[in-house]
Amino acid sequence: MREEVGREIEKLAMLARTRNARLHIISTEDIVVADWVRFKCRFGCKGFGKHLGCPPYSPSVEETKRMVGEYDTGVLVRFDGIPGHEDLTPEKIPDDFHPFFADLIRWVNGTIHFLEKTAFYDGFYKAFGFGAYPCIYCEHLHCVAEEQPGIVDESVRRLCRHMDLVRPSMEAAGMDVFQTAKNVGWELATIPCKNLEYGKIEHGNITSVGLVMIE
Numbered sequence: 001m002r003e004e005v006g007r008e009i010e011k012l013a014m015l016a017r018t019r020n021a022r023l024h025i026i027s028t029e030d031i032v033v034a035d036w037v038r039f040k041c042r043f044g045c046k047g048f049g050k051h052l053g054c055p056p057y058s059p060s061v062e063e064t065k066r067m068v069g070e071y072d073t074g075v076l077v078r079f080d081g082i083p084g085h086e087d088l089t090p091e092k093i094p095d096d097f098h099p100f101f102a103d104l105i106r107w108v109n110g111t112i113h114f115l116e117k118t119a120f121y122d123g124f125y126k127a128f129g130f131g132a133y134p135c136i137y138c139e140h141l142h143c144v145a146e147e148q149p150g151i152v153d154e155s156v157r158r159l160c161r162h163m164d165l166v167r168p169s170m171e172a173a174g175m176d177v178f179q180t181a182k183n184v185g186w187e188l189a190t191i192p193c194k195n196l197e198y199g200k201i202e203h204g205n206i207t208s209v210g211l212v213m214i215e
Contacts, residue, residue, distance in 0.1 A: 005214060008122055009075055012115050012212070016077055019111045023075040023212075030183035031074060031211070032176040033065045041172060046198070047098070047134035050146040052160055054134050054172045057145060057152075061174035071126065071213045076184055077115065079108050079208040088204035090194035097199045098134060104208065105136040112210040113165055119214050126215040130170045132177075132208045137162040170211055177209050 009025055016023045041048055041055045048055060059067065082088060083103040094100055109131035116129035135143060144159040145152050160166060170177050181188050188207055194200045 005073060005124070008119055008124060008214065009073075011122070012075060012119065012214075015115060015118060016111065019107070019114070021077050021079050021107075021111050023077045023115075024184045024186070026074050026076050026180070026184050026211075028068050028071050028074060028213075030180065031068050032179040032183070033061055033068060033174045034176050035061050035174070037061075037171055037174045037176055049152075051134045051143045052145050052157055053131070053166050053168050057154070057157070058168035058172035059174070064173040064175065067128075068213070071215050073215065074211050074213045075115075076181065076186070077112060077210045077212065078181075078186065079104075079111070079210070080206075082204040082206060083107055085204045088201070090197075090200035090202055093200055095199075098136065099139060101133070102136045102139050105133045108132045108208045108210055109135070109165075109167065112212060113167065115212045116167075119212065124214050126213065128213045129167050130173055130175065130211040130213075131167050132169045132171070132210055134169070135162075135166055137165055170209065175211070180211075181207075181209055 013023050038055055038061055082101065085092070112129040112131045116127045119127035138161055144156055144161070148156055157163070170180070178188050186207070186209075188209070191201045191206055194202055
C-alpha cells in the first residue's frame with residue numbers, strides 16, 4: 001500500500017506543477033495543531049464568522065487533532081506569488097481586499113480541491129484537503145453565514161451555494177502553517193504591511209500553503 005501511495009503522490013506532484021504549485025510529502029507527526037491559531041482567527045481577522053470554511057464553523061482544534069491522527073501521510077502544497085499582482089504595492093490594495101485577491105484564493109483552494117478529488121477517484125477514498133484564506137466562491141455575494149441575522153448554527157451549512165467545493169483552511173482548523181511548513185524545510189515569513197495597516201501588504205512575494213491528507 002505504501003508503494004501505491006507513493007505513486008499517487010508522484011501523480012499529484014505532476015498535476016500540481018501544471019498549476020504552478022509544488023508539493024512536499026509530510027508525515028502527520030509533523031503537522032502542528034495548536035489552540036493559539038484559532039485565537040488569531042477569532043481576534044484580529046475580519047473574516048471571522050463570515051464564511052462557512054472559517055471559525056467558528058470550521059473544525060475545532062480537538063477535532064482537527066483527532067482527524068489528523070487517523071492518517072499517516074499528507075502533502076503540503078506550496079504556491080508562490082499572487083496571480084495578476086506581480087507588481088503589487090500597498091496603494092493598489094482596496095480596503096475591501098478579499099475580492100481583490102480572488103484569483104489567488106481560487107488558485108490555492110481550487111488546486112487543493114482538484115488534488116483531493118483526483119486522489120479520491122484514484123481510490124484513496126480518505127483524501128481530504130485544507131486550503132488557505134477565507135472562501136471566495138460567492139465572489140459577488142456574501143456567504144450565507146454572513147447573510148444570516150443573529151447567531152448562526154451548523155444547520156445553515158445546508159444553504160451553502162458551493163458545498164462541494166468549500167474546505168476549511170489550514171489555519172481555520174487550527175494548524176500552525178508556519179511551523180508545519182518549517183518541518184518540511186520551507187521557511188515562511190510574515191508579510192510586512194505599510195504603517196502596520198491591516199491588509200496593506202508591501203509586496204506580492206508571498207507564499208501560500210495548503211494540505212491534502214492521503215491514505
